[in-house]
Amino acid sequence: xxxxxxxxxxxxxxxxxxxxxxxxxxxxxxxxxxxxxxxxxxxxxxxxxxxxxxxxxxxxxxxxxxxxxxxxxxxxxxxxxxxxxxxxxxxxxxxxxxxxxxxxxxxxxxxxxxxxxxxxxxxxxxxxxxxxxxxxxxxxxxxxxxxxxxxxxxxxxxxxxxxxxxxxxxxxxxxxxxxxxxxxxxxxx
Numbered sequence: 185x186x187x188x189x190x191x192x193x194x195x196x197x198x199x200x201x202x203x204x205x206x207x208x209x210x211x212x213x214x215x216x217x218x219x220x221x222x223x224x225x226x227x228x229x230x231x232x233x234x235x236x237x238x239x240x241x242x243x244x245x246x247x248x249x250x251x252x253x254x255x256x257x258x259x260x261x262x263x264x265x266x267x268x269x270x271x272x273x274x275x276x277x278x279x280x281x282x283x284x285x286x287x288x289x290x291x292x293x294x295x296x297x298x299x300x301x302x303x304x305x306x307x308x309x310x311x312x313x314x315x316x317x318x319x320x321x322x323x324x325x326x327x328x329x330x331x332x333x334x335x336x337x338x339x340x341x342x343x344x345x346x347x348x349x350x351x352x353x354x355x356x357x358x359x360x361x362x363x364x365x366x367x368x369x370x371x372x373x
Contacts, residue, residue, distance in 0.1 A: 276306035283315055292319045310339040314349060326356045 240246075283298030296319040302312040317332035333349045333356070340346060 270305075271307075272305045273309075276302040276309055276312065279305065280309070280312055280315065283312075287315060287319065290322075292322045295319050296323070308339055310336050310343055311345075313339065314345050317349070317352060321352065321356070326359060330356050 279298045279302035283295040283302065286292075286295035286298060296316060299312045299316045299319065302309055303316075306312070313332045314336040317329045317336065320326070320329035320332060330353060333352045336343070336349045337346060337353075
């Protein structure tokens with residue numbers, strides 16, 4: 185049985201080789217095959233094609249102040265212009281995952297940093313706001329915690345964590361009232 189299998193494999197291999205040998209190959213002076221599109225356009229598909237980027241012949245005469253405008257735009261930055269940061273929800277999600285890792289380990293400052301980074305990549309992220317509120321609450325910064333709980337409820341008023349956000353706000357209001365009646369000042373950080 186083994187010799188029969190090896191003989192079969194050898195015959196298949198030789199058949200494939202003989203078919204490959206029968207394929208015509210381009211000669212020395214024969215041009216390689218090209219698509220119909222490039223034949224019609226008369227253009228090369230080579231990456232060495234150069235594009236002329238020089239200005240038109242009478243450009244300086246027709247637009248005398250264009251050089252000054254370009255140099256002004258490159259030279260000074262207007263205070264109205266703000267740096268644009270790209271929106272990337274994947275990076276935001278990764279920052280939230282890492283922040284959750286730190287939150288479970290009770291490293292609230294590191295978690296807070298990652299949630300803030302997530303809000304850079306995706307500014308209205310409800311989960312990042314909710315987790316930031318939890319971190320601020322643990323770090324004894326009730327005003328910031330209240331701000332982020334309220335932001336979560338603004339983004340997702342009926343979201344999966346809205347009941348928990350409401351409880352957090354109630355708790356913060358209760359602790360603020362206690363501190364005001366006892367005369368204690370809220371800690372500032």
